Amino acid sequence: MKEENVHATKFREAKASQGDPSTPVANLFRLDGRTVVVTGASGFLGTTVTESVLESGGDVICLDVLDKPTAPSWSAVEDAATKHNGRLWYYQCDMTDEEGVTKAFSALVTNLRYPIRGLVTCAGVSDNGPATEFPAESFRRLLDINVTGTFLVAQAVAKEVLKSGVTASMVFIASMSGYVSNKGVDTAGYNSSKAAVHQLSRSLAAEWGSRVGMPLIRVNSLSPGYIRTAATAEALQKPGMESQWTGDNMLYRLSTVDEFRAPILFLLGDGSSFMTGADLRVDGGHCAW
Template identity: 70%
Template sequence: MPQTSEGNVHALHYREAKPSQGDSSRPVSELFRLDNRTVIITGALGFLGTTLAIAIFESGADIVCLDLSPTPNAANWNDVEDAAKKHQCQLSYLQLDVTDENAVSETFAKFVPSLRYPIKGLVACAGLSLNGPATEFPASSFRKVLDINVTGTFLIAQATAREMTRTNTTGSMVLVASMSGYCSNKGVDTAGYNASKAAVHQLTRSLAAEWGSRVEIPLIRVNSLSPGYIRTAATAESLQKPGMESQWTGDNMLYRLSTADEFRAPVLFMLADGSSFMTGADLRVDGGHCSW
């Protein structure tokens, strides 16, 4: 039994009822549906954010997209809007710096009253990677990476959990980590990024432990996604370095880079009821990179 810092044993009040058990009578197709719920996506204008938004609309959820830009400027934003219309889902976009605690609270206060359905999902994609030799890497850059990738992820998860608690709504969170939280990447100097993603793994486990069984809040499952190398505009510069393409493709068991669409099904699985007995886990989708 846990003890306080003073050494006094105290009892934590856990749920007596078994939470969110599976239902064998439900069709498998329903286990990946997200109807009658709202999902928040941070870093929504990135290559992964827009791809996941379209997939989440296809599964029936409304979405609140959050990112730094005052207006949505993703190259494929029209595709996101078209998907919302096609599937008769509600799409909202708001500017947000996830590292600003006050801004996070204020932004939630803006969009929550306009929601059709309760918030039951979060996909925290907002992140930053800065390269540079550790002997020369500025402390300010290191702090910025940690602030966005770790503190920002915590703040948005915290705000989402508070709203779920206010409405007494169960939910599922997907925190985007990386295979770099497990290993170092050959040919790239990203000590700060790697450290931050390892922290996201631990944050996932810690939040899952707090929010999975306490009676004072509804059941909230928290898992992380650890992508491997993804071929996008964001990785194009690194791939121009001589030998990097062959290095990255040869570093995993499938001998290729992934594409953003290959993370749709993993995220939908973790958000939806099909993963009802999964929390505090990391789903590594890395082509076998970490399994050599």
């Protein structure tokens, strides 16, 4: 295809995918008529995201390495599905297993009432230890889960979007640790993996936002600051860690998981229609000092 024809085609496609100024502001966060895939759905952030999507009118496909959800708040997720007339599915899936991801998607697409138009990748792990002693196997595991797992699920979602011909939005959960190092903890592997998630989101946004004939897929990342959860409780037991972490940001406190609902819904929904290849940092000002 000649270059001028490529540009003309992309111009038409871009016009067709732009935001609608007649959309009420209240609907810019709505996800009606969409199915959203959430990985790590049994985790502290995954359950919050799942419940939020259901409340916003979407259906949710939950993927997690666990056989069944173990989160204490899972009953609230199921209640949200009932209350908001949403559909909720849970599939066991190892996001690092290419064949397993393919099989999971083959099974899950058969029961959908709405096309898949969203992805939030909450699946991820952290590990720490002195770099002089940190095992290569542990380093590879961090990259495999946090980066390769994100890519494989994003790839599977993109294939479904191609089949259905709809637009979509992906949100990769990265971290402020992709920008800076964490004081008081040795997390070279984790930090490196989250920096890779930033670059992965930019690269996929470039590819899936400009390819002729492919439905627009916006890809952004979200970088949380420190979150007060059971996962950070152990680190906070270290003497002086609480005061250090809270003092390292401009709001002088740790975040709570509910504070990421609106940012994620914004990135998923039409309110962010002109946003792709970007990172939304929600860190209390930690990286802005």
